[in-house]
Amino acid sequence: MATKYVLVSGGVISGIGKGVIASSLGVLLKSIGLKVTAIKIDPYLNRDAGLLGPLEHGECFVLDDGGEVDLDLGNYERYLNITLTGDNNITLGKMFQHVLDRERKGEYLGKTVQIVPHLTDFIQDWIERVAQIPVDSTRERPDVCIIELGGTVGDIESAPLIEALRCLRRRVGEKNFLHCHVSLVPVINTEQKTKPTQAAIRDVRSVGLSPDIIACRCSEPLKQPTTDKIAMYCQVEPAQVIAVHDVPSTYHVPLLLESQGLIPILKNVLHLNNHVDASLVEYGAQTWKIWKNLTATQDRAFDTVKICLVGKYTALQDAYLSVRKSLEHASMRCARKLEITWLNSSDLEPETEANSPAAYHKAWGSLCTASGILVPGGFGTRGMEGMVIAAKWAREKKVPYLGICLGMQIAVIEFCRHICGIPGAQSEEWLTDTEDKVIIYMPEVSKTTQGASQRLGLKNTHFQDNSNFSKLRQLHEKEAPSTNGIPAASDPNNTTATADGEPTAKPSPGQPIIISERHRHRYEVNPAYVEKMASHGLDFIGKDETGERMEILELRDHPWFVGVQYHPEYLSRVLRPSLPYLGFVAAAAGCLDEIMGAEKRGIVNSI
Numbered sequence: 001m002a003t004k005y006v007l008v009s010g011g012v013i014s015g016i017g018k019g020v021i022a023s024s025l026g027v028l029l030k031s032i033g034l035k036v037t038a039i040k041i042d043p044y045l046n047r048d049a050g051l052l053g054p055l056e057h058g059e060c061f062v063l064d065d066g067g068e069v070d071l072d073l074g075n076y077e078r079y080l081n082i083t084l085t086g087d088n089n090i091t092l093g094k095m096f097q098h099v100l101d102r103e104r105k106g107e108y109l110g111k112t113v114q115i116v117p118h119l120t121d122f123i124q125d126w127i128e129r130v131a132q133i134p135v136d137s138t139r140e141r142p143d144v145c146i147i148e149l150g151g152t153v154g155d156i157e158s159a160p161l162i163e164a165l166r167c168l169r170r171r172v173g174e175k176n177f178l179h180c181h182v183s184l185v186p187v188i189n190t191e192q193k194t195k196p197t198q199a200a201i202r203d204v205r206s207v208g209l210s211p212d213i214i215a216c217r218c219s220e221p222l223k224q225p226t227t228d229k230i231a232m233y234c235q236v237e238p239a240q241v242i243a244v245h246d247v248p249s250t251y252h253v254p255l256l257l258e259s260q261g262l263i264p265i266l267k268n269v270l271h272l273n274n275h276v277d278a279s280l281v282e283y284g285a286q287t288w289k290i291w292k293n294l295t296a297t298q299d300r301a302f303d304t305v306k307i308c309l310v311g312k313y314t315a316l317q318d319a320y321l322s323v324r325k326s327l328e329h330a331s332m333r334c335a336r337k338l339e340i341t342w343l344n345s346s347d348l349e350p351e352t353e354a355n356s357p358a359a360y361h362k363a364w365g366s367l368c369t370a371s372g373i374l375v376p377g378g379f380g381t382r383g384m385e386g387m388v389i390a391a392k393w394a395r396e397k398k399v400p401y402l403g404i405c406l407g408m409q410i411a412v413i414e415f416c417r418h419i420c421g422i423p424g425a426q427s428e429e430w431l432t433d434t435e436d437k438v439i440i441y442m443p444e445v446s447k448t449t450q451g452a453s454q455r456l457g458l459k460n461t462h463f464q465d466n467s468n469f470s471k472l473r474q475l476h477e478k479e480a481p482s483t484n485g486i487p488a489a490s491d492p493n494n495t496t497a498t499a500d501g502e503p504t505a506k507p508s509p510g511q512p513i514i515i516s517e518r519h520r521h522r523y524e525v526n527p528a529y530v531e532k533m534a535s536h537g538l539d540f541i542g543k544d545e546t547g548e549r550m551e552i553l554e555l556r557d558h559p560w561f562v563g564v565q566y567h568p569e570y571l572s573r574v575l576r577p578s579l580p581y582l583g584f585v586a587a588a589a590g591c592l593d594e595i596m597g598a599e600k601r602g603i604v605n606s607i
Contacts, residue, residue, distance in 0.1 A: 001143060003131050004270045005177045007165055009149040009209070011200025012184040016217050019072035021182055021244060022148040023079035024254040028263055029144050030080060031254075031288035033281035034272070037135045037142040038076035038088065039127060040069070042150040043157040045093035048086070050451050058318030062520045062570055063088075066457030071321050072148060074570070078325060079254075081573055082135040087126070092157060095123055115160050123164035124171060138280075144270075153181075154203045166208040175271045181211035182244075185218040185226065192218065192226040194233070201234040212269050213262075215242045239265065249328070251295050251574060290575055298332050305336040305589040308370035310390040312383040314342040322569035323376050323404065329577035330585035334595060338585075341366045345375075345386030367393060372400040372560075372588030375407030377520070377567065381430045388414045400560035400587040402580060405521050408553060408563030409439045412525055412533070419536050422529075429523050438529045445522045454522045459544065461551040461566065463513040467541035470554050471592070472562050475579045476513055478596060515542075517566035524565065525550035560587035 006029075008022040019040075026036040046052060049060045050068035061074040067086025077084060099122050103113050111118075131145035149165065151158050169177045181204055183197040197216060204211060214234060216222055222243035231238040242260050247253060266272065307327055313319035324340065331338035346352060347363035367373065373394040375387050387407070391414040394401035403411045409427060416425035416438050427439035446453040467473050527548055530540055542552030542564075555561035564580055572578035586595040 001273060001275060002172070002176050003128075003142070004144045004272070005127075005131070005147060005168065005172060006144060006266075006270075007147045007149065007169075007177070007179045007209075008182065009153050009179070009204065009211075010151070010182045011153050011203060012196045014150075014152055016182050016184055017244065018148050018150075018182050019075045020250045020253055021180070021215055021257075022072070022146050023075045024257055025180065025262075025266070026076065026080045026144075026146050027254040027288075027291070028258055029266065031258075031284045031291075032263060032267075032272075033276040033278075033284045034143040035136060035138060035140060035280070036080055036144045036146060037082060037131060037133065038073070038080065038084065038146040038148070039090060039130055040072045040076075040088065040148050040150065041090045041161055042070055043092050043155060043161055045096070045157075046091055047093050047097060047451065048089065048091065054313045054319035055316050058316065059321050060520070061322060062456060062518050062567065064458040064518065068456065068520070070150070071318065072150075074322050074325070076146070078329075078573055080136075081575070084135060085130075085133065087130045087133070090123065090126060090161075092161065095119060095126070095160075098122060098126075116163060119160055120164040120167055123161065124168045127164075127168060128172075143276075153200070153207065153209075159207075162207050162209070169209070178213070178266065178269045179209055179211045180213040180215055181209075182215045182217060185216045185222065185230075187219055192220075192223060194226060194229050197230055198233050211236070213240050213242055213265065215244050218243065218245045221245045249295070249298065251291075251298070251328075251332075255292060255295060287575070294332055294575065297335055298337075301332075301335050301337045303336050303589070304339050305331055305334065305585055306339045306341065306369065306371045307374055307585070307588060308341045308343050308366055308372070308390075309374050309376065310343045310345045310348070310367070310387055311376050312345055312378050312380070312387075314344050317342060320376055322567070322572070323374070326569040326572035326578050326581040327374075327585060329572050329574055330581040331589075332574075333577050333582055334586050334589050334591055336585070336589045336591075341370060343367065343390075345383035345390065348386035348389045349383075370399065370588075372402070372584055374402045374584065375404065375410050377405035377407065379406075379429070384410070384427075384430055388417070392418060395555065395558070395561060398559055400584055401558075401562070402560070402584040403563035404569070405519075405565060405567055408565050409523065409525065411553060411561070411563040412438055412529075412538075415533060415536070415538050416529065419538070420529075420532055427523060436529075438526050439523050440526045442522055442524050455519050457518060458516050459519050459566070461515050461517060461542045462545060462547075463515075463552075464541050464543060466539065467554075469556055470539075470541045471560060471587075471596075472552065472554060472580060472583055473513060473541060474596060475583050476515060479579065517564070517568055518570040519566045521565060560584055560592065 006025055008018050010016045010018045029036050048068045049070050058071045060068050061071050062068055063085060064083055065085050069089035073084055073089055099119050132141050134140055183200045185197055186193050227238050227241045230241050247256055327338055343363055343366050347359045353360040373390055375390060387410045391411045413425050416422040422436050424434060424436045425438045426434040428437045428441050463473050538553060540550045540553050544551055551565045553563040560583060562580060568578040568580045572581060586592040
């Protein structure tokens, strides 16, 4: 079967939900036994997402190969249980750079290098090449490639990309290409307005594309007259107008699309034949059944778990998108409704009490009433003392704590100051001329180049011999060998696998536990202080292969006080939560023993 392509574009406004819809289309295609990959195209000139501000663009997602990419690739990996590479994120800047590099090498033989055909042809070649790369445990070529075009059609910077996609449709043939355009149907005084969608479809057709599906975002279900009007004026059948109204969570979107008969439309437009491995069809059906059961369990959850996220980018929740999704995955496993309080760490500091007493007391009220405290990653000095205050509260009051990357370093600084008798403990990132640098710059990291200069990508962490007490280690030991919630015996590809699809096995008693997680940092714990911290009760239970770089810390005699240098959220999946997050949420919800028992028995989605 020739590779099929599904293009998802958007109109009217940005941030309309293209990423979730693209991921949901992939879920439906996988449910019928197809192998799916995904590409995100961004029209900005940045080489990658590594230096984009989180308050402007949301989080930077990190892949196994160290690629710093758009957050939508995280959606693809979470929904589809696939492992992508940096090549799956196209930016206009990256494409320009490659074309200009080729020109400097003389590969165009003296021709005048132009947007058309040189840049557009290069983009098409790139898409076709990446679409062939295996991304799941089958290690086989994907059947379908989902392509999401960022921004809105009509933006001046998107013009070369849209022209490349128009040409791609001609190159691969109409039977192998489906276009889904996402538009907005606003509700004004109870009336659903169709004019924005009509204008958006005109814009799309004016650049040579013709949508096969119109996905209409609306705050409420579309009324039949609205659907009929859009179909008539946009020259499509009513069945091709799909309503994507607000639902309790984004995990309901695949169910919403499936309920409107989208799978038959996909099969019809893409001419999907029946030459699909029967075992993959069965596997897809099982996964789809578990997905539906999980969302139903989420709807029936009554008990709430309250998590206080103490960070510095809380003004934009997408800055912590993967963290939020990981908390959602864990709370669904624990059958709890998740309630996140977004707390600006600066509001906990004494200066705020003097300048803004209301914000100070509100922040402290949120911290004191939280069931669990999470300090995520971040850079810079602003708000760091507030994070130290939060870590101190969690340690002293026995409130479950999870520190991610910077959050682990915060826990180290707090412990050194208040337990080890090092009141001047600091991070070199905050204060370079301090005497007690318990957090230091990694020697191999460049201090002059910012882009792609950190410790990035998948790295191994070795649990230490003295870590048998660790709750996190016990979760890893008891983790059932399964893939996405389906026992390994049901997997047609024998994918006893980790969240990213890499083969693994349940460790034998006495066997060293080695885990692989994604990293993104340039500072680390100073090894010179490790022995002193250990003598006061702070154990580093996980280290890198050299034993010199600290990866995991955990306090004894605490419900859950864990810090990890890596970013476990990057490998969390909808049907297989990240274990540090699962343990944290379970401890906060008071069901950690129950969860650990379920993991030991291999029960993953029915507590």
